[in-house]
């Protein structure tokens with residue numbers, strides 16, 4: 001937590017334990033807004049950060065799910081897509097992390113996380129659309145033998161270029177926004193994973209990316225969602241079939 005936040009009496013949230021196949025469901029559709037996540041899921045981390053940044057810890061209750069041992073009621077009663085994240089709000093359940101971060105930002109109080117400037121809005125949409133492509137390029141490269149490929153270098157260079165577009169701050173749209181939140185959970189994993197698996201430092205020769213990461217970690221709403229990178233890499237290696 002930053003010294004500034006501490007001086008305002010900001011209290012770090014005590015995170016609830018994950019629910020598994022032995023757990024009873026919460027009192028579904030009782031009017032409570034719930035964000036179903038998994039602590040280790042980068043997609044779920046996106047709306048979790050938005051909720052924290054907007055100060056909605058009491059309005060949107062976190063419900064962590066153990067994805068390895070999922071309760072049956074999650075698919076049957078909450079979200080037929082059976083993925084996280086999902087948001088239970090006003091008797092409806094919505095999924096898809098990029099839709100959810102926009103929905104939470106538009107629907108709930110707290111600082112707005114998308115600027116009104118049309119040029120920034122347009123760039124935001126371009127970067128949202130690119131994020132799945134970016135992630136796939138990197139995920140695909142991890143199990144591949146040998147050094148880092150050109151596609152990975154090009155993908156990180158594209159991010160470095162994107163960080164030059166607006167100069168009113170170190171973030172992708174200048175000031176901290178939903179776009180940074182869309183990328184941060186993935187960059188966090190890729191930075192650690194590429195160092196460990198490929199001995200590749202994503203910040204080398206990319207000063208803007210280095211500064212972006214440094215500034216991100218100063219944001220409590222984000223820092224509080226960051227999990228042990230070793231544990232995250234172990235999960236990713238299992239999923240990607242890396243020995």
Ligand SMILES: N[C@@H](CCC(=O)N[C@@H](CS)C(=O)NCC(=O)O)C(=O)O
Pocket residue numbers: 038040041042043044067082083084085095096097098
């Ligand atoms: N496109 C979805 C992806 C969500 C996703 O793949 N979540 C993973 C965990 S990181 C999941 O729930 N996987 C469970 C499954 O696929 O059965 C989003 O952006 O929300």
